[in-house]
Amino acid sequence: MAARRRTAVLISGRGSNMAALIDAAASEAYPAEIALVLSSRAGAAGLDRAREAGIPAAAIDYSGGQASGEAAIEAALAEHKIELICLAGFMRLLSPDFVDRWRDRVINIHPSLLPAFAGVNTHHRALDAGVKLHGCTVHFVRAAMDNGPIIAQAAVPVLEGDTPEALAARVLAAEHLLYPKVLAQVAAERVRVVNEICVFSDRRREIGGPTLLYSPPGL
DSSP states (O other): OOOOEEEEEEESSSOHHHHHHHHHHTSTTSSEEEEEEEESSTTOHHHHHHHHTTOOEEEOOOTTOHHHHHHHHHHHHHHTTOOEEEESSOOSOOOHHHHHHTTTSEEEEESSSTTTTOSSOHHHHHHHHTOSEEEEEEEEOOSSTTOSOEEEEEEEEOOTTOOHHHHHHHHHHHHHHHHHHHHHHHHTTOEEEETTEEEESSTTOOOSSOSBOOOOTTO
């Protein structure tokens, strides 16, 4: 069996997507190993979840600015021989230099169907715009916020009378299904970037599972 790709997860809060990745990687057949968790906040609940799973976890000190914070990240990545990075609610932009050094080895999950609703408050904005489908996107990271080649998306319907909280809960459930599937594809080197478009070695060009991950009764 091929060696599992050593993967770091960068978080800032509770780390629910991190937990989904940890659970998926608990199987020895999974092509990625979650080998490190780093947080931009010392009090992030996700750090305790990672430690409970036996994964090295630490907070990064950004008090000296972005350059010193990223130097600390790089040192931790080197110490743990990290090959891939997953951003999972990491609330800091990475510098262009960092992104260039890790080009096509950093993926991010965002709670919208990019390029729609980049940035924050995506669920409020989706409801305000009156869209009928919302969802989440996993993409390779580029220097601009929520930008980069899209690997996969999962859509959920926007329901009549939806609140931002109800919509967020359905999107989060889709995130927890999609992110482990995408990391598996990236770790197994089944996806590559050609002219800033993701191309899959499998001609089906799919991650697996339905695109519509939630439907209301009777739909």
